[in-house]
Amino acid sequence: MSEKKKQFSQLVIIGSGPAGYTAAIYAARSNINTILITGPQPGGQLIKTNDIENWPGDYKQISGITLMERMLHHVKKFSIKIIDDIITSVNFKNNPFEINGATTQYFSKAIIIATGSSTKLLNIPSESVYMGKGVSTCAVCDGFFYKNQPVAVVGGGNSALEETIYLSNICKKVYLIHRRQQFRADKVLINRLYEKIKTNKNIIIYFNSRVAQIVGNHIDMNGIKIYSEIDKKFKLINVSGLFVAIGHIPNSMIFSKFIDINNNYVKINYNNQVFKTQTNIPGIFAAGDVSDPIYRQAITAAASGCMAAIDAEKYLNNS
Secondary structure, three states: OOEEEEEEEEEEEEOOOHHHHHHHHHHOOOOOOEEEEEOOOOOOOHHHHEEEOOOOOOOOOOOOOHHHHHHHHHHHHOOEEOOOOOOEEOOOOOOOEEEEEEEEEEEEEEEEOOEEEEEEEOOHHHHHEEEOEEEEEOOOHHHHHOOOHHHHHHHHHHHHHHHHHHHHHOOOOOEOOOOOOOOOOHHHHHHHHHHHHHHHHHHEOOOOOEEEEEEEEOOOOOEEEEEOOOOOEEEEEOOEEEOOOOOOEOOOHHHOOOEEEEEEOOOOOOOOOOOOOOOOOOOOOOOOEEEEEEEOOOHHHHHHHHHHHHHHHHHHHHH
């Protein structure tokens, strides 16, 4: 086995969503020698969003892919080393801190954790069987494959409603499965969903229901069994695809041996009057969805990336 390459820098940013890219821009403007490690999904969860209407300055709709491409181009304007790598382990016992990638070891005096979150899954046995064979976590990515076919979406937040609306323009019928009686999405999206139901007439909602099983022939799925909490009965719905949109889990576990985690979120020290984004270890900061259990918006992730970079600059100047 060949020895891993070694990279040294003042700052390593782990993650390439709005928080990571914004942190990189601010770090570059502060003339900090910085490496940005993209992780498994450059651009983060936002690349799965079809239309963004609340990004300040873009009063027209913009896609998540377009926005993240613009952020990437902005980062590339500066002398930031961007490396496509996936972190496998870390060692934060000593400074400089050690980060192990697939082929490279990274060492730095400061770190910004901006690893974002991953899609939460249903955790039923048949889900793994049909993942990629009808089960998807991204309507924007995979919706076209189900053109003029019946599909289902599970969830009740912004993502679920956005995917349902998007799919209703492509698919023959869209079943929206939600475990509660009311949606948790923004009111504007709820209103838009019901307007779409009136115009397209191809969206059917099942409240107080959950997906109990995904059925098929082990090659492709052809339906789902849902369970109604109201009448306590199972119902089989024939669909070609299922889009899971039930939330996200912060990508924090790889750091949990060294830094404080609460409900999967990296804890940052809001009581610290100097470094608001610092973890329990001096020199290690966190930004974006991995440390935000409350807001979880692209704009707040970007803002926290800015804060973390400013905190890292102050730390490096004083260490």
